[in-house]
Amino acid sequence: MVKIGIIGAGHMGRTHARNLKQDQRVEIIGVADIMERPAQSLAAEVGGKAFPSADVLLAEWPDAVYVCTPNTLHTEAVLKALARGVHVFSEKPMATTLQEARDIVTAAQKSRALYQVGHNRRFAPVYKFARRLIDEGFHPYSANIKMNRGELINPQWVCNRAVTGGFLYESTIHLLDMARWLMGEVVEVQCKAQQNICAEQDDFAMILTFASGHFAAFSSSAHTSWAFPFERIELYGGHASIVTEEMERVTYSPGLAQEIVVRDYFQLDVADKWGYREEDRLFVDAVVNGQVPPVTATDGYKAVELVEACYQSAALRGAPVTLPL
Ligand SMILES: NC(=O)c1ccc[n+]([C@@H]2O[C@H](COP(=O)([O-])OP(=O)(O)OC[C@H]3O[C@@H](n4cnc5c(N)ncnc54)[C@H](O)[C@@H]3O)[C@@H](O)[C@H]2O)c1
Numbered sequence: 032m033v034k035i036g037i038i039g040a041g042h043m044g045r046t047h048a049r050n051l052k053q054d055q056r057v058e059i060i061g062v063a064d065i066m067e068r069p070a071q072s073l074a075a076e077v078g079g080k081a082f083p084s085a086d087v088l089l090a091e092w093p094d095a096v097y098v099c100t101p102n103t104l105h106t107e108a109v110l111k112a113l114a115r116g117v118h119v120f121s122e123k124p125m126a127t128t129l130q131e132a133r134d135i136v137t138a139a140q141k142s143r144a145l146y147q148v149g150h151n152r153r154f155a156p157v158y159k160f161a162r163r164l165i166d167e168g169f170h171p172y173s174a175n176i177k178m179n180r181g182e183l184i185n186p187q188w189v190c191n192r193a194v195t196g197g198f199l200y201e202s203t204i205h206l207l208d209m210a211r212w213l214m215g216e217v218v219e220v221q222c223k224a225q226q227n228i229c230a231e232q233d234d235f236a237m238i239l240t241f242a243s244g245h246f247a248a249f250s251s252s253a254h255t256s257w258a259f260p261f262e263r264i265e266l267y268g269g270h271a272s273i274v275t276e277e278m279e280r281v282t283y284s285p286g287l288a289q290e291i292v293v294r295d296y297f298q299l300d301v302a303d304k305w306g307y308r309e310e311d312r313l314f315v316d317a318v319v320n321g322q323v324p325p326v327t328a329t330d331g332y333k334a335v336e337l338v339e340a341c342y343q344s345a346a347l348r349g350a351p352v353t354l355p356l
Pocket of ligand 1: 040064069084099102104124151
């Protein structure tokens with residue numbers, strides 16, 4: 032049995048713990064949270080004890096931990112776990128500074144334990160469908176990408192830059208990772224940003240240029256309400272396109288005068304539709320079989336680097352910033 036501890040008993044801690052509870056190979060040994068009640072109630076549901084901190088949980092020698100605390104708190108728990116040889120699944124973002132992300136990459140290289148980061152979109156059926164079409168020959172010459180949030184109100188800490196690292200680390204980073212996963216390495220970023228409704232920069236317009244020379248236009252706003260569509264990728268091929276609508280639906284137009292293919296995942300469970308169940312299963316697979324995890328520390332680092340490049344370009348009023356930083 033793989034003994035797993037959950038750090039952070041909020042929305043994502045609960046989501047992962049519920050998936051893991053259904054995996055016969057896993058025993059949940061407990062849940063750590065600075066708040067007693069959420070830790071106790073989640074432990075009562077999924078098994079194990081409630082712990083007052085990540086340190087107390089780690090002292091119980093789990094085989095693996097899930098780090099599901101707010102963004103700027105990931106690094107400390109991740110580094111402690113890796114130093115003890117405890118496998119880590121960390122929610123996104125890997126870290127909220129380039130230095131911390133580098134420290135995690137180094138720690139993951141040195142540790143006998145493995146590290147996976149929660150870029151769950153890679154396992155969502157809409158994006159897997161797009162990726163499969165690309166693998167089979169669809170060539171994205173350019174793209175239009177949108178990643179909005181309805182608000183920076185819920186959970187409470189998402190409006191606090193000191194806890195999120197900034198809005199781009201909240202939601203936008205998901206599709207920055209997607210852009211890289213679908214179109215290849217980004218070599219240049221141009222980004223304009225404004226502060227409008229929230230207490231930080233909350234409207235972004237970006238142009239990403241890929242190693243292939245192709246580019247994507249990417250917009251991201253923190254205050255759009257949750258009306259559809261808030262998450263969308265349009266990939267433009269040769270008289271062909273792939274268009275995703277949230278993680279509900281994807282439309283593939285293979286060519287002129289050809290039938291359009293629509294895949295609709297509306298009826299799937301969120302755990303499947305958003306890729307959470309698969310990322311958890313693959314993490315346990317990697318631990319059990321000693322395999323490289325499906326989303327590596329390098330992937331986590333590259334996503335952080337993209338966010339930092341956007342903020343750097345924004346500070347330069349949209350001037351190009353080249354990667355790697
Ligand atoms: N992959 C996704 O789709 C997705 C979706 C939402 C959130 N997230 C990420 O998951 C993480 C958690 O977000 P959430 O929505 O679950 O937040 P949340 O506020 O619902 O839960 C966070 C929990 O962590 C606890 N906590 C805070 N500091 C702690 C500490 N030092 N030690 C232990 N516990 C501590 C809080 O008390 C809270 O219960 C964030 O990094 C967020 O960016 C990812």
